[in-house]
Amino acid sequence: MKSVLDQWIKEKHGISDREGIVRWQTEKVKAMFAYICEKSPFYRKRFKDCESPRDLESFSKLPFLSDEDLRRDGLKMLCVSQGEIERVVTLQTSGTAGRPKRLYFTGEDLELTVDFFCHGMGQIVAPGEKTAVFLPSSAEDSVGKLLLKGLKRRKVIGYGPGPVEDPQASLQLLLREHIHAFVGTPLQALALAEHAKAEHVSLNLKNILVSTDYLADSVRKRIEDGLECRVFNHFGMTETGLGGALECCCRKGMHIRENDLLMEVIDPSDGKAVPDGKEGELVLTTLTRKGMPLIRYRTGDRAVLDHSRCGCGSYLTRIVKTGGRIQGAVSDGKRSVDMAALDEVLFSIDGLLDYGVEYKRKEQRFLFHLVFLGETGGKIRLARQLLEEQFMKKDGVEFELTWETVESWNPQYKGKRYIRCR
Ligand SMILES: [Zn+2]
Numbered sequence: 559m560k561s562v563l564d565q566w567i568k569e570k571h572g573i574s575d576r577e578g579i580v581r582w583q584t585e586k587v588k589a590m591f592a593y594i595c596e597k598s599p600f601y602r603k604r605f606k607d608c609e610s611p612r613d614l615e616s617f618s619k620l621p622f623l624s625d626e627d628l629r630r631d632g633l634k635m636l637c638v639s640q641g642e643i644e645r646v647v648t649l650q651t652s653g654t655a656g657r658p659k660r661l662y663f664t665g666e667d668l669e670l671t672v673d674f675f676c677h678g679m680g681q682i683v684a685p686g687e688k689t690a691v692f693l694p695s696s697a698e699d700s701v702g703k704l705l706l707k708g709l710k711r712r713k714v715i716g717y718g719p720g721p722v723e724d725p726q727a728s729l730q731l732l733l734r735e736h737i738h739a740f741v742g743t744p745l746q747a748l749a750l751a752e753h754a755k756a757e758h759v760s761l762n763l764k765n766i767l768v769s770t771d772y773l774a775d776s777v778r779k780r781i782e783d784g785l786e787c788r789v790f791n792h793f794g795m796t797e798t799g800l801g802g803a804l805e806c807c808c809r810k811g812m813h814i815r816e817n818d819l820l821m822e823v824i825d826p827s828d829g830k831a832v833p834d835g836k837e838g839e840l841v842l843t844t845l846t847r848k849g850m851p852l853i854r855y856r857t858g859d860r861a862v863l864d865h866s867r868c869g870c871g872s873y874l875t876r877i878v879k880t881g882g883r884i885q886g887a888v889s890d891g892k893r894s895v896d897m898a899a900l901d902e903v904l905f906s907i908d909g910l911l912d913y914g915v916e917y918k919r920k921e922q923r924f925l926f927h928l929v930f931l932g933e934t935g936g937k938i939r940l941a942r943q944l945l946e947e948q949f950m951k952k953d954g955v956e957f958e959l960t961w962e963t964v965e966s967w968n969p970q971y972k973g974k975r976y977i978r979c980r
Pocket of ligand 1: 561806807808868869870871872
């Protein structure tokens with residue numbers, strides 16, 4: 559079965575092939591260029607010496623937008639009056655001094671997200687079935703609220719308990735209500751899988767959608783084994799309008815909602831496009847947002863694209879790999895270590911619920927703190943062996959391990975997970 563996004567885009571815009579979406583994106587970047595130059599003082603100044611793009615090729619020559627631009631000039635990027643803004647999302651980035659980053663959305667912009675959620679969730683759950691949303695949903699127009707709105711439109715019965723804090727209580731909800739699917743972060747799902755296994759709880763789950771954080775293959779496998787269901791990955795960030803790209807039944811990459819978003823991958827060192835299959839920095843353009851459109855915004859996230867036709871038959875470009883933040887990698891001069899690679903290795907250990915990692919620059923030493931559910935047995939030795947083999951031994955990098963065993967998941971990070979540097 560083709561990606562549900564193909565069906566959605568066909569119904570919404572009458573587009574059913576690659577040529578059609580390229581034509582659509584070309585028209586949108588031309589129209590967007592004219593719109594932002596008319597409405598936004600920031601973009602007018604930024605593009606004063608640039609010609610209007612004729613096609614996607616000339617569009618890809620326009621200057622990039624940086625994180626710093628957003629922090630400094632976010633308000634000047636608005637293309638509508640502030641009264642038309644319905645939601646402002648403030649993002650504080652760890653370790654960066656100064657102003658936070660703010661993203662502004664009109665009601666129409668939020669509607670694009672709800673529409674994507676409504677149709678995208680068709681990959682996971684059918685009308686009449688039940689879905690729990692373990693994402694923040696207390697604030698109006700928060701990601702959880704918008705997702706619940708999309709589910710309701712799809713006639714799916716939604717539950718919005720908020721993020722998993724007590725895995726036993728979340729399992730009880732899934733069990734009691736005979737819930738068919740849930741949406742959460744990879745580590746929330748992993749905690750539920752480990753608790754379900756330990757307590758011999760058998761659920762009615764069919765599919766799970768994970769988002770927000772990097773999904774390691776090892777984590778996916780353990781969730782699927784523990785909860786006896788399929789895991790689908792989703793990529794999104796506030797800048798993409800929360801929804802971004804979604805796996806199809808082939809689960810070999812996430813199809814981008816290319817009717818709303820244009821994604822490029824560039825070499826971060828020289829800004830040039832990299833070919834399919836090669837990792838680089840993800841660059842985002844919003845094609846349909848009205849409040850604060852983003853043009854060639856450097857996300858700081860690593861990704862690999864594939865433009866070829868998917869096994870499901872879809873023509874939509876896929877993000878076949880993500881790898882977390884470019885600046886999140888720690889380099890000791892010889893090689894770099896990042897959280898995504900550590901996740902792949904460490905989460906292959908059964909019973910590991912979470913871990914924290916710190917890098918002491920002066921001593922060039924990593925400190926790992928591992929959190930296990932139940933007995934550790936020989937798992938500490940295994941962790942040491944895996945880290946030595948994969949990362950540390952041949953380059954002489956030092957590390958220390960500490961660990962704890964818990965009866966309930968004890969998250970090591972609030973929000974994004976990263977290597978803490980001291
Ligand atoms: Zn596909």
